[in-house]
Structures are given as C-alpha cells and as structure tokens.
Amino acid sequence: MSTIGKAIRAARTASGFTQAELADWIGIRDGNQISRWERDVVTPSADSVGELKRVLGVRLDNSAGDAVSC
Numbered sequence: 581m582s583t584i585g586k587a588i589r590a591a592r593t594a595s596g597f598t599q600a601e602l603a604d605w606i607g608i609r610d611g612n613q614i615s616r617w618e619r620d621v622v623t624p625s626a627d628s629v630g631e632l633k634r635v636l637g638v639r640l641d642n643s644a645g646d647a648v649s650c
Contacts (some may be wrong), residue, residue: 584629584640585620591636592618606631 592602593616599609599618606628608614616622624632629640 583620584623585618587638588614588624588632589618589642590638591638591640596635597636602632602635604633615620 589599592599595602597605599614603609603611603614610630613622619627632638633640
C-alpha cells in the first residue's frame with residue numbers, strides 16, 4: 581500500500597526537486613517539513629496538498645490511506 585508520503589517523495593524526485601527547493605516553491609520556511617511528510621510523520625494540510633499538486637503536477641489522494649500520483 582502506498583502512502584501520501586511515498587507519493588510526495590516519488591513526485592518530488594521525479595520532478596528533480598530537493599526537499600529544500602520544494603519547500604521554497606510551496607512557501608514553507610522549514611524544509612524539514614517535507615521530510616516529515618515523506619516519512620509519514622505528519623500529514624500535510626489541505627492547503628499544502630493543493631500547493632504540492634500545483635507545483636508537482638500530480639494528484640495526491642489520502643482517502644482510505646492510499647496515495648496516488650499520476
């Protein structure tokens with residue numbers, strides 16, 4: 581089963597962003613937040629998911645614990 585964190589990491593690496601670069605692009609001061617999302621320590625807010633979708637060009641779905649990127 582894939583998680584939203586795994587989907588974020590896959591989309592980020594496919595786009596060629598570092599965690600710090602992605603944080604900057606979506607307006608997050610703390611680049612470590614991306615790491616926490618990717619490790620499923622915390623779940624991004626709805627606003628952050630919207631920004632991730634916009635910047636990375638993917639669909640992220642956390643319903644039923646699944647995450648899909650396309």
